[in-house]
Amino acid sequence: MKKMAAGHCVRKPQREWAAYLFLLPSMAGLIVFLLAPFAETVRRSFTNALGTQWVGLYNYQSVFHNEAFRLAAGNTARFLCVCVPLLLAVSLILALAVRALKPGGRAFKTAYLLPMAVPVASIALLWQVLFAEKGLVNGRLVSLGVQPVDFMGTGAAFWVLIGTYLWKNSGYDMILWLAGLDGIPDSLYEAARVDGAGRLQCFFHVTLPQLAPTLGLVSVLSLLNTFKVFREAYLVAGSYPHESIYMLQHLFNNWFLSLDMGRLTAAAVLVALVLLVIVLPLQRVLKGAEQL
Amino acid sequence: MKRIVSALLAGVIALGLASCGGQTASSAAAGTGSAASGQTAGAGGVMGRWVQQEVLTAEGMYPSDVYQTADGAVHVWMCETGEAGNVFHRYTAVDGVNFTEDAPSWLAALPAGSVSLTVLGNGDVLATQLTPMGEADVKAEYFYCAEGAQPQPVDWGLPEGMVLLSADPIGLSSVVVAYSPPMEGVERTYQSGNSSQAEGFILDLATGQKGAQVDFTFAHQSSNSSNGSPFASQANTGDSMMYLTSAADGVSLYELGMDGRSTLLTGGSDVLQMGSASAADSEKNYYQLDTVGITRLAYGGSLNERVVENRAFAYAQPDIYPYGLLAAQDGSFYMCALEASNEYNITVPLYRYVFDETLPTQSTESLTVWSLNRSDTVTAAIAEFAKTNPEIGVEYTVAVEANPNLSTADILSTLAAELLAGGGPDVILCDGFDCEPYVKQGIFADLSDVLNRADFKENLVSSFFTDEGVFVLPMRWKLPVIFGLPEEVSALTSLEAVQEDILSAPVPPSGETLQEDAYAWKEPGQQPAMIFTGADNLMDFVLGSSLPAIVTAEGVNEDNLRTAYSFIQAVGRYCQLPAATQGGGGAASTGAGGQPFILSDNAYFRAMVGNVRYGWADAISPGMLSDALAAPAGDILSGQNPGKTPVSAVVRPGLCPGAFTPVCLTAVNASSSKLETAKSFVQTMAGKTVQDNNFSEGMAVRTESLQAAIEAARADGEMMEYFTGDIQAVLDSAQTPVVVDAALREILLPHAQNLTDGSESVEDAVQGTVNDLSIYLAERR
DSSP: OEEEETTEEEOHHHHHHHHHHHHHHHHHHHIIIIIHHHHHHHHHTTBOTTSOSBOTTHHHHHHHHOHHHHHHHHHHHHHHHHHHHHHHHHHHHHHHHHHHTTTTHHHHHHHHHHHHHSOHHHHHHHHHHHHSTTSHHHHHHHHTTOOOOOTTTSTHHHHHHHHHHHHHHHHHHHHHHHHHHHTSOHHHHHHHHHTTOOHHHHIIIIIHHHTHHHHHHHHHHHHHHHGGGHHHHHHHHOSSOOGGGOOHHHHHHHHHHTTOHHHHHHHHHHHHHHHHHHHHHHHHHHHHHHHO | OHHHHHHHHHHHHHHHHHHHHHHHHHHHHHHHSOGGGTOEEETTEEEEEEEEEEEEEEESEEEEEEEEOTTSOEEEEEEEOOTTOOEEEEEEESSSSOOEEEOOTTGGGSOTTEEEEEEOTTSOEEEEEEEEETTTEEEEEEEEEOTTSOOEEOOOOOOTTOEEEEEEEETTTEEEEEEEOOOTTOOOSTTOOOGGGOEEEEEETTTTEEEEEOOOHHHHTTOOSOSSOSOEEEEEOSSEEEEEEEETTEEEEEEEETTSOEEEEEEEESSOOTTSOEEEOTTOOEEEEOSSEEEEEOTTOOOEEEEEEOTTSGGGSTTEEEEEEEEOTTSOEEEEEEEEEETTEEEEEEEEEEEEEEEESSOSEEEEEEESSOOHHHHHHHHHHHHHOTTEEEEEEEHHHHOTTSOHHHHHHHHHHHHHTTOSOSEEEOTTSOOHHHHHTTOBOOOTTTOOGGGBOHHHHTTTSBTTBOOOEEEEEEEEEEEEOHHHHTTOOSHHHHHHHHHHSOOOOOGGGHHHHTTSOOOGGGOOSOOOOSHHHHHHHHHTTTHHHHEETTEEOHHHHHHHHHHHHHHHHHHTOOSSOOSOOEEEEEOGGGOEEEEEHHHHIIIIIOOSSOEEEEEOSHHHHHTGGGOOOOOTTTOOOOOOOOBEEEEOOSSSTTEEEEEEEEEEBTTOTTHHHHHHHHHHHTSHHHHTSOBTTBEEOBHHHHHHHHHHHHHOHHHHTTBOSOHHHHHHTOOEEOOOOHHHHHHHHHHHHHHHHTSSOHHHHHHHHHHHHHHHHHHHO
């Protein structure tokens, strides 16, 4: 029993008990909506479609040998590797620019956030208007004497998807970067300037290291947002788009409609593991940078 | 203090969670109660539901009217037609249940040649007698028949030059006499009026006294230039008449009083239906009958409530034609109907719907049946199943009707989620989506124990009965055919032959001018070979007889794909087809043996107009082969009439021999908790009673039912005179089931359209298709 002050003796196990009680609703939600479904997914990855018969590693073997999965995984990895760094860079540049334009930068902040508010269906419609065979972009190209491009039927679809992703998420990441930038004490910049550092040196030696925790957060959120781009791709190109934008979610969606639950869950577990492998070390590295 | 506050907060949270759970359970219980059943809470729970009783059945007659007199007795008139003329029979039930034939005193004196009886509010009758006058006209005479008196001729007292339109019952012994000038150009006197110009008055037939002039303003709103009553869906209340009028804002209910004026009761309804059997009770509540049940519109109200709802009842059956509805004094309902599975087999049942408070509201057991689109076979099976399993309620969910705002993909996602979770409907119809994955994943139960292979046409079901069992079976089927002159159509044995024939004939009309140009008469030597409405239509022509040969279990057969695309390119470019079909016409009716037929534009211009060499269609009945396809009527506009010419039909040629379309693919959910009941329902679907019906969704798969339909079509000698083909041989040649998966169609269609407009070569289209299909096929490996 810990004596806090005269007349106030609080027993530690009681405080813990009360804390767990308050945590109970959140824990219950987490278990019911996240952990239990994930456990069931893992279980189903070792069973048949109905989950009644154990099949061992058959589903995993089938997934690894499946061409559609390999194509989708490759496209998704390619998309992540291109998009996430691009988005981080673009949004950081925007944040720095908006900050430099203070106080006029507020209007730009709002403007860059607007794409987030555009409904997915509207974006799909916009795509069709812009990038269809006889859309606005091709119309412009033809008027300039350039051969029209089949945006949705060729590899150009990949770059349209990247452009949409950047356009939609830059504003959000910019806000996160701005919050991070606001958290850097001015005293650090003053000290650096006293030591003779120029603007670029301040950026590389003061700003970037101080943004490391923000980088971790923005990276993880950007990574998760890449999976949302499936919505636009599905609305425009359907269940079977051009192979360059055939993502894991297309495969999962089609396998679900085919009731191929075994392979679907096996692939989902694999994706979760891969993401875990990426995110955990990233968080450790950035946590280490934060402590420094 | 902190401990007390902690405990209080924890208690609040716990209480909140507990009350949320309790509220959810109680609102779920309230939601499952059926409002239509008029449930009453008893000591043991909720009791009472509507039951159907077949209180009278007559054969070989036509129903006339069902009504109730002031003493509570229920009467129904039926008409027996014969060479000697019509003979009327009246059946009466004092208790409303046990009907016996009785004859009013005037019946024996009813003049010969009487064709119809109109029952007045007091049970007296207005009889119509027709006497032929030459070739094109008849003379109509009317008689007022009252109990205890001789039939008295009725003099309408119409103004000079007017013709009678109708005499509709109002009040006890009165009618609303409607008349108009005769239609221009019509020389006959009977049924020659124009209801949109109706005028009239109320006439008391018992006293002969003329009453008020009638204002037809509101009745005119929905009347078109036709003879007959200007009032739709009438119901006599005893001192007024209710009727419906259709306008731009919807259907309105009016009450016509004895003063000749109409009062609006409810306006702009999208629930009231013109032409439905209607009735009114003593409190002037208005009732209507539809395929779901009986609705009630309270007098002076605007809410149309469902009083009786049960899709297992007779009114929901596709071969039941309601003739009259009675809202009885004791709260029950009577429906007089004509049940005609074909024109040679007619019965006239009288059904009574009564609320039985001794029965539980919900059936002791219920079965769920699911399909994307409505199936007549399922509807008929539900009624048949209910006869032998009255305590099992069947809930039929038609997905597109129940979820009008969802896409097909979303509906199928929901179904997949339910099935994978171990739930889902008990019986599933797989029309409209690819059921092979469902079979492969073990979702469906083996039906070998309830379906005997020997009962079905072997050539139709052999692909479905496998060594592992039968997991899905079509209950109906359609046969894609091409029809035309026997010597010409017999040469169409391949796509190449069809292509050659099309390219050697004049270019057919298509696109926006199709409807106009296709009616223009062409001499036999100048007729085009076939009509296609668009590149999509052309692609469907090919895929319906070729798809399994193009997309096989091993992958895409490029040679077959090349053949198919070559055909599409050659024919599509020659016919200058638009990318997609726009609009469309056709015809649907019944033909030989009372069997249905549906003719789209592809078949209509050959079958009904006769100025195209071939037609192509999906044969949905043997009678369609022998009747609808065999009677070119000539050019409607120019009056050219080639007369009926010999016709034969062959299975549509393609890359698959004997391609046919299986329909109503039925399966049972292996996870169903009512497996045996579900299998029993499927057995009912495949049983003789249901299979004997003629439905527009396709022909029976049961051997004896199909044979009976073939014999019925052959027995219709008038039509068989022109059809020189062998119906049996054509139907027996079906062997390859072809189901076109929507996803595959969506992948192939752009290439078909590009081939037609010349923007893609055959080789590019083949390679493009192989690429497009690579992912589709890879997913399934």
